[in-house]
Structures are given as C-alpha cells and as structure tokens.
Amino acid sequence: MRRQLDLFAKEETALFAEAGEAERVYDAADREDAEEAYADFQLVLDSGRDRLDEIRSTYGATLDEEAALEYEDAFTRAARKRFPRFTVEL
Numbered sequence: 001m002r003r004q005l006d007l008f009a010k011e012e013t014a015l016f017a018e019a020g021e022a023e024r025v026y027d028a029a030d031r032e033d034a035e036e037a038y039a040d041f042q043l044v045l046d047s048g049r050d051r052l053d054e055i056r057s058t059y060g061a062t063l064d065e066e067a068a069l070e071y072e073d074a075f076t077r078a079a080r081k082r083f084p085r086f087t088v089e090l
Contacts, residue, residue: 001075004055005082012051019044019085048086052079 009016022041029037056075060068080087 001071001078004059004075005078008052008055008083012048015044015048015051019048045086045088048083049089052083052086 019041022037022044026034026037026041056072056079060072060075063071076087
C-alpha cells in the first residue's frame with residue numbers, strides 16, 4: 001500500500017501542481033469569480049480522488065472479499081493521512 005501511494009505521489013506531480021494553482025486562483029478570486037474558481041478547484045480534487053479510488057479498487061479486486069475490505073479500509077486511512085485534500089470523499 002505504501003508503494004502504491006508513493007507511486008501516486010510520483011506519477012501525479014502535475015495533478016498536485018494543478019491543485020495548488022487552482023487553489024491559489026480560488027483564494028485570489030473576487031466575489032464574481034469565486035464560485036467558478038471553486039468549481040475548477042473541486043474538479044482537480046475530484047480527479048485526484050478518482051485516481052486514488054481507482055488504485056484502491058484495482059488492487060482490492062485481486063483479493064478475497066474479507067481481505068479486500070480490510071485493504072480498502074487501510075488504504076483509505078493511509079491516503080487520508082498522506083493526501084487529505086484528495087480524500088475528503090474517498
């Protein structure tokens with residue numbers, strides 16, 4: 001699981017940069033543009049969450065049902081600690 005999260009961090013550097021930039025744009029937006037900027041920021045976060053979910057589900061599918069549930073819980077806890085901005089709804 002740690003290697004999977006390490007690989008996510010390594011492969012998704014552009015996503016991390018995009019999230020940082022989208023957050024900066026949202027933080028700097030005036031009232032008229034804030035809603036759209038927030039929606040753009042949320043789309044980036046959703047993309048990261050979806051990628052983490054894909055990683056978790058793909059590996060979990062290789063395990064028996066009980067082991068998959070344990071793995072998915074452990075993965076979710078570890079991902080939330082390491083990547084909290086991408087795991088609000090994970």
